[in-house]
Amino acid sequence: MCATCGCAGDELAGHEHEDGTWHEDGPGHEDGPGHEHAHDGQHPHGRTVTLAEKVLARNDALARQNRDWLRERGILALNLMSSPGAGKTTLLERTAAGLAGELVVGVIEGDQETALDADRMRAAGCQVVQVNTGTGCHLDAVMVRDALTKLDPPGGSVVVIENVGNLVCPALFDLGEAHRVVLASVTEGADKPVKYPHMFRSADLVLVTKTDLLPYVDFDLARCTADLGMISPGATVLPVSARAGDGIGQWYNWLRRQAPA
Amino acid sequence: MHELAIAEGVVDTVTQRLPGARITSVHLEIGALSGVVTDSIRFCFDLATEGTGLEGARLEITEPPARCRCRSCGTEFLPDPPIILCPCGSADVAVLGGEELKILAVQVA
Numbered sequence: 001m002c003a004t005c006g007c008a009g010d011e012l013a014g015h016e017h018e019d020g021t022w023h024e025d026g027p028g029h030e031d032g033p034g035h036e037h038a039h040d041g042q043h044p045h046g047r048t049v050t051l052a053e054k055v056l057a058r059n060d061a062l063a064r065q066n067r068d069w070l071r072e073r074g075i076l077a078l079n080l081m082s083s084p085g086a087g088k089t090t091l092l093e094r095t096a097a098g099l100a101g102e103l104v105v106g107v108i109e110g111d112q113e114t115a116l117d118a119d120r121m122r123a124a125g126c127q128v129v130q131v132n133t134g135t136g137c138h139l140d141a142v143m144v145r146d147a148l149t150k151l152d153p154p155g156g157s158v159v160v161i162e163n164v165g166n167l168v169c170p171a172l173f174d175l176g177e178a179h180r181v182v183l184a185s186v187t188e189g190a191d192k193p194v195k196y197p198h199m200f201r202s203a204d205l206v207l208v209t210k211t212d213l214l215p216y217v218d219f220d221l222a223r224c225t226a227d228l229g230m231i232s233p234g235a236t237v238l239p240v241s242a243r244a245g246d247g248i249g250q251w252y253n254w255l256r257r258q259a260p261a
Numbered sequence: 262m263h264e265l266a267i268a269e270g271v272v273d274t275v276t277q278r279l280p281g282a283r284i285t286s287v288h289l290e291i292g293a294l295s296g297v298v299t300d301s302i303r304f305c306f307d308l309a310t311e312g313t314g315l316e317g318a319r320l321e322i323t324e325p326p327a328r329c330r331c332r333s334c335g336t337e338f339l340p341d342p343p344i345i346l347c348p349c350g351s352a353d354v355a356v357l358g359g360e361e362l363k364i365l366a367v368q369v370a
Contacts, residue, residue, distance in 0.1 A: 046368045046369060050365070051367075053364050058270065058273065058274065172297070198296040229352060230345075
């Protein structure tokens with residue numbers, strides 16, 4: 001206990017001194033030789049300030065703003081995530097062509113470098129904004145807010161946010177999307193959901209992609225689906241091949257059901 | 262390496278809440294299901310705090326375990342991630358704890 005002011009030193013609660021200064025004490029507050037207590041209104045020793053704030057509070061608040069902004073305009077936003085090369089852009093190219101004239105699809109492309117994916121989606125007839133994260137491994141709500149301003153999607157459209165290819169980091173960052181769609185390609189192996197549970201636990205829809213390659217790879221679709229049922233019991237699982245077209249109709253139907261009326 | 266972004270988030274939040282303060286220690290709560298690796302946070306913390314009011318601050322981390330309740334049988338249990346499965350076999354579980362990612366408190370000089 002502090003001999004001068006009587007603060008307990010083992011509690012997070014604070015107390016007020018007669019001179020009106022507020023004093024918050026904590027476990028780190030120890031009395032000792034170095035503890036000079038001036039009582040002149042300035043406390044030279046440390047004080048503990050309780051913050052109890054979520055680390056991602058700022059991102060989450062901006063994500064909520066994005067979500068409100070999208071909802072007001074009747075825009076469906078999807079956060080599309082997977083490892084690099086799982087087929088996000090190929091799926092989007094096929095989708096843009098397949099639903100042309102039915103849904104207006106805008107795309108926010110997240111990559112560390114290059115505008116290669118943006119070029120592909122522009123060629124597929126979509127409005128696109130490319131976000132290059134540099135060394136960053138994920139998109140955050142600020143990047144998406146700025147990209148949405150640039151993209152200026154029309155009311156009633158669909159905005160697909162193609163996140164940086166990564167099964168770890170993007171899982172933590174809410175962007176303001178309505179749904180999370182996670183891709184796992186059959187060439188990656190059936191164990192990905194178990195190895196990267198955070199990502200798959202957050203998914204609303206899991207697309208098992210490149211199913212046209214199933215005859216050539218060791219991929220146990222039944223095991224992958226069973227694992228997903230345990231890791232992400234709420235998620236819908238759809239096997240698709242963007243190249244051959246298998247299952248693509250079910251993906252379109254899912255998209256139609258989510259799209260603004 | 263989202264832990265760098267997390268560490269930068271800690272610096273941003275503390276700097277915003279306590280502008281100009283010199284921080285000598287930071288107490289974080291990082292749950293077992295938060296998706297954040299505490300060793301990586303420690304690694305990134307010095308980098309993220311360099312040149313800020315948090316430079317040189319001690320980092321204390323509390324790690325609450327994962328805690329779940331089964332929606333089928335009502336049992337409360339400590340799961341063994343990655344697969345969160347009730348001993349009864351059900352995967353329909355509510356997470357009660359372990360997802361925390363919070364700044365609990367800081368020590369101001």
